Amino acid sequence: MRIYELGDGTPEVSVVGSIHGDEPCGARAIERFVAEDPDVERPVKLIIANEEALDEDVRYLDEDLNRAFPGDPHAESHEKRLAxxxxxxxxxxxxxxxxxxxxxxxxxxxxxxxDAISRSILPRLPVDVAVETNNFAEGRLIEHAHTVEVEAGLQKSDEAADNAYWLIRAFLTATNVLPAPAVASDGGNDVESQTEDDRLKLAAPEEDSLEVFKLLERIPKPDAEEYEVLANNFKVVEEGEAFARAGDELFTAEKDFYPILLSAYGYADIFGYAGQKVGELP
Incomplete structure (x- = not known):
């Protein structure tokens, strides 16, 4: 675990990247941000979590770190101690x-x-969707109070690392670690300044609403040689509609649902989750 602390005093804000070693975007974004030596208005702690798994380019060494909290300092498992x-x-x-x-x-x-904390942060992030775990958070860091997780994009992509960087900046702006981006005025019309910080305002315009979904149940995936997903995440699958295939077996919806984290090979034993839309945040 590698820790960077910026600013004076005890940090009340933290950023965690690469809990999973095969997800380097968080580590890359943290290193990019720290290398800029930014001026901060509140102290912050930035943590590259599972360095050992990151070095090996594997999800974990002994067990999934994001299922190992609160952990045990005396455990044989690397991830249990790390948690x-x-x-x-x-x-x-x-x-x-x-x-x-x-x-x-x-x-x-x-x-x-x-909750009140996430409600103050989520609308200021460059995201269009938020998901409530609804009792599917056992052993995850998200169980700790005042934690927001983000999925930054496709695993190991440059786009995910770039998204993660801007997500960090947006989060630190929302928590007053970074100052709000400056916007110049041009004849009464707001225009973005030439600083990269203004990309935050453009990425998450205030007039856009944020859709909120809730996880309802896991979607089991049987053993098969090949898998295929036929539905789009966060787009409703109607009753009777086919949404996935395992070998020659076709899966159709027994009732309307929204697929969340649905993928062919993302999980060993499930396609992903069925969810429902519960509202929007302004």
Whole structure:
């Protein structure tokens, strides 16, 4: 675990990247941000979590770190010990955990539930979708209070690393670690200045609403030689509509649902999750 601390005082805000070693976007984004030596208005802690798995380019060494919290400092498992140490580092902070996925190219946010803290942060992130885990967060960092996870894009892509960088900046702006982007005025019309920070305002315009979904159940995936997904994440699948295939077996919806994290090979034993849309945030 590698930790960077910026600013003076005890950090009340933290950023965590690469909990999974095969998701380098968080580490790349943190290193890019720290290399800029930014001026911060509040102290912040940035953590590259599972360095050992990252070096090996594997998801984990002994077990999934994002299923190992709260951890155990005396465990034989590397990730169980690391979960304890990482939990100690983020305790008392508003935490931002960066991931990537094989199922969806656009960034989206994940929270345990939309509470007052996440409600103040989510609309200021460059995302169009947020997902409530609804009791599917066991062993995840997100179980800790005041934690927002994001899926930054497709695993190992340059786009995910770039998205993760801008997500970090947006989160740190929302938590007052970074100042709000400056916008110049041109004849009464707002125009973006030439600084890259203004991309944040363009990426998450205030007039856009944020769709909120809730996980309802896992979608099992049987053993097969080949898998195919026929539906799009966050787009409704209607009753009777085919949404996936395992070998020669076709899966159709027993009732309307929204697929979430649905992918052919993202998980070993499930296609992903069935969810419902529960509302929008302004």
């Amino acid at each position: 304890h140490d990482l939990g100690r580092e983020v305790r008392g902070t508003t935490a931002f955990s960066i991931h990537s996925t094989q199922s969806y190219a656009e960034p989206f946010a994940i929270v345990d539930t939309v």
